[in-house]
Amino acid sequence: METTYYTDIILPLPLHRLFTYEVPEEWINMVEIGMRVVVPFGKKKYYSGIVYALHDQKPEAYETKQIISILDNAPVVSETQLHFWKWIAEYYMCTLGEVYKAALPSGLKLESETKVHYNSNWVAKEKLSAKESLVLDFLSEKKTASVQDINNITELKSSLPVIKSLLDKEALFVSERLKDGYKPKTKKLLQLAPDYCREQKLQNVFTELARAPKQLEVLMLFLTLIGGAHESNYSKAIDKNLVKEKSGVSTSVLSELIKKGILLEVETAISRLQTDALTTDGLHELNPAQQNAKQKITELFQEKDAVLLHGVTSSGKTEIYIHLIKEQIDKGKQVLYLLPEIALTTQITSRLKKVFGNQIGIYHSKYSDAERVEVWNDILHKKNYKVVIGVRSSIFLPFDKLGFIIVDEEHENTYKQFDPSPRYHARDAAMVLAHLHKAKVLMGTATPSIETYRNTQLGKYGLVELNERFEGIKMPQIITVNVREEQRKKKMHSHFSATLIDHVTKAIEQGEQAILFQNRRGFSPYLECTQCSWVPKCDYCDVSLTYHKHINQLVCHYCGHSCYLPKTCKACGSPSLQTKGFGTEKIEEDIKIIFPDIKVARMDLDTSRTRRSHENIIGSFERGEVDVLIGTQMISKGLDFDNVSVVGILNADSMLNYPDFRAFERSFQMMAQVGGRAGRKHKQGTVILQTSNPDNPVILNVINNNYKNQYQSELAERELFKYPPFYRLIHLTIKHKNPNTVHQASDYFGQYLRGLFNERVVVPRHLPSARYRTGISVKSCSRSKEVYLSIK
Ligand code: ADP
Ligand code: ZN
Numbered sequence: 001m002e003t004t005y006y007t008d009i010i011l012p013l014p015l016h017r018l019f020t021y022e023v024p025e026e027w028i029n030m031v032e033i034g035m036r037v038v039v040p041f042g043k044k045k046y047y048s049g050i051v052y053a054l055h056d057q058k059p060e061a062y063e064t065k066q067i068i069s070i071l072d073n074a075p076v077v078s079e080t081q082l083h084f085w086k087w088i089a090e091y092y093m094c095t096l097g098e099v100y101k102a103a104l105p106s107g108l109k110l111e112s113e114t115k116v117h118y119n120s121n122w123v124a125k126e127k128l129s130a131k132e133s134l135v136l137d138f139l140s141e142k143k144t145a146s147v148q149d150i151n152n153i154t155e156l157k158s159s160l161p162v163i164k165s166l167l168d169k170e171a172l173f174v175s176e177r178l179k180d181g182y183k184p185k186t187k188k189l190l191q192l193a194p195d196y197c198r199e200q201k202l203q204n205v206f207t208e209l210a211r212a213p214k215q216l217e218v219l220m221l222f223l224t225l226i227g228g229a230h231e232s233n234y235s236k237a238i239d240k241n242l243v244k245e246k247s248g249v250s251t252s253v254l255s256e257l258i259k260k261g262i263l264l265e266v267e268t269a270i271s272r273l274q275t276d277a278l279t280t281d282g283l284h285e286l287n288p289a290q291q292n293a294k295q296k297i298t299e300l301f302q303e304k305d306a307v308l309l310h311g312v313t314s315s316g317k318t319e320i321y322i323h324l325i326k327e328q329i330d331k332g333k334q335v336l337y338l339l340p341e342i343a344l345t346t347q348i349t350s351r352l353k354k355v356f357g358n359q360i361g362i363y364h365s366k367y368s369d370a371e372r373v374e375v376w377n378d379i380l381h382k383k384n385y386k387v388v389i390g391v392r393s394s395i396f397l398p399f400d401k402l403g404f405i406i407v408d409e410e411h412e413n414t415y416k417q418f419d420p421s422p423r424y425h426a427r428d429a430a431m432v433l434a435h436l437h438k439a440k441v442l443m444g445t446a447t448p449s450i451e452t453y454r455n456t457q458l459g460k461y462g463l464v465e466l467n468e469r470f471e472g473i474k475m476p477q478i479i480t481v482n483v484r485e486e487q488r489k490k491k492m493h494s495h496f497s498a499t500l501i502d503h504v505t506k507a508i509e510q511g512e513q514a515i516l517f518q519n520r521r522g523f524s525p526y527l528e529c530t531q532c533s534w535v536p537k538c539d540y541c542d543v544s545l546t547y548h549k550h551i552n553q554l555v556c557h558y559c560g561h562s563c564y565l566p567k568t569c570k571a572c573g574s575p576s577l578q579t580k581g582f583g584t585e586k587i588e589e590d591i592k593i594i595f596p597d598i599k600v601a602r603m604d605l606d607t608s609r610t611r612r613s614h615e616n617i618i619g620s621f622e623r624g625e626v627d628v629l630i631g632t633q634m635i636s637k638g639l640d641f642d643n644v645s646v647v648g649i650l651n652a653d654s655m656l657n658y659p660d661f662r663a664f665e666r667s668f669q670m671m672a673q674v675g676g677r678a679g680r681k682h683k684q685g686t687v688i689l690q691t692s693n694p695d696n697p698v699i700l701n702v703i704n705n706n707y708k709n710q711y712q713s714e715l716a717e718r719e720l721f722k723y724p725p726f727y728r729l730i731h732l733t734i735k736h737k738n739p740n741t742v743h744q745a746s747d748y749f750g751q752y753l754r755g756l757f758n759e760r761v762v763v764p765r766h767l768p769s770a771r772y773r774t775g776i777s778v779k780s781c782s783r784s785k786e787v788y789l790s791i792k
């Protein structure tokens, strides 16, 4: 009896099961786990799915359809990756389809809705099939079309295989979400125009150009560069700059040849990730403290899978990573270097490139999809990249020889993906990934998260400490300024204390730089009516709107909704609305008034939406073109600037009062980290910390650089008030467009859960409202309400 073969396919959909398809007999030996295949789904849809399993079990419940085509001749996803996906789906309660969607760059997951574009710079190098020509003709006219449109015109059941092959040839590319003006890097090439690709024609040109000797010279040089005036070389293209350089002529001479139609100029995308071979420096020699730390890490890896390197800011952790990476590369292993934020990749990349050159791949969302596909394929096939520097999504890359994962700034909450599913934490997922590869994980930070530090105390992770800054530079001196007192004495200029202004002035006089930190973007966090205290709120979220002066609008930082300023109070009609509190935009404005002659830059979400813009801000600050850098938490982490002697923390209170159980932990981290930007090289720096509560224990711990004290008091509180890491917290959000329905439903559901789990359920009603610190954050959002459930 004949056996029919089936395959279970992961579709890029949030469906809680896999679908089984039949494998046509002639393909049985071609389909492998991890390949992409095209399958029909529903009435008219086609998806590229991933082969998850192969078997001969006919599904009982439904008639199977056949797979339509196989897109790959080798798996694009390994079985190890599929195990990893499965773990993620189970642990973070989502579907494999959702993991698939998050894991692969768009260029590798074609769907009916995917938009493809014609690459107008493309030059044919080989003959196209009839189907390919059909699709390309259509697109060369339309420029852009969806996969569905292409199905229609080609009358193919599914055009995905044809599209895929045109993508491989780079004749098409897949649309990406808008990349904020990011353009792929291109290079201009010169080619002999098709008309002149004949012996006879060329001869004529030589004669014609006799009167333009410079042009003739360039043409001859060009012909030499392509390997001689021979038919087999005519289609070769040469870098325009190279021709220019070698010939030493001006651009106009080349332009003439192009204008005459003898040479053809084509623009081509150059490999965006591989810059020209960099001269590589050797490793820096580690100092004894670093050497000792590295030694201990290596020893601990004998028995532990993970180690925490707790080293104060600027103790030289990154240099230790570099040495450890080198050892892995020498062993033929791959390394994943995780960073919490794109902003950090620039500096780390250039530091690592100096040592490892082009063995470094970079993977994050500010790169175009094409670049991400390039990294993916390199790791899968070419294997040039030995080290990948990336943000959280790089845990999904198809590593096969992963030996080592670095989780830098492990405490950062940007490692956690909030929306959409899978809501994974990259640090925790990295542990599982490492386990699957039998690799080791090194976490590094100056301010460990409570969870990770506790794991070292419980013996789950190893712990290595580095308590001194590199070259013995002292930790910055922290001066607290009581702003309430200063206000009383009328010594505040706007939001700046006299102490802060003095220090900034001195720094600038000495040619040094300053950083001013305020963890709030925009101009002022809210407006208030001076008569009745009414505050404008978002129509959709009920949170107060932030005033952004440069666009003169109110913006909701929760949902992005923006609107013009009301002219009068909507409650009492009074025209006197006042800005309250201050954000980075306001600080920038004030600083420019106080110091009219200096250069100021601001780095927050509003000024650094594109990769270029934040690279520019960091770059100009590094080069000393900017004296004062103002920013949100974006500037607090990891950045290494040589010449910063003063850091101002403008308002410590807003961080401490944030309604979340991690508020104190975060405040400590932020203050210690941003303070750590001061005085990294050459000499001790100063931090001016403005607060109206100088005796707050968190502030005292920051001043004394006492992490352990901070950890211990935090841990005691967490246990007392039933928070992680002692309890697990389940967080439910209830949403509806009608606020009353939300209130009713959350009350009802909260009471119901209370009936089952008693006081473990913290319903919105039972908020200990006075104690922010231990209080549960209930977003004051009319469309959604949150209920926490803590379970031991
Ligand atoms: P961390 O990662 O702990 O904040 P870094 O590795 O950035 O510290 O080191 C701080 C500064 O000291 C950097 O500018 C780095 O280049 C320099 N540095 C650290 N260790 C060495 C070393 N062994 N040799 C030379 N320079 C070093
Ligand atoms: Zn009013």
Ligand code: ZN
Binding pocket: 538, 539, 540, 541, 542, 543, 556, 557, 558, 559, 560, 561
């Ligand atoms: Zn809103």
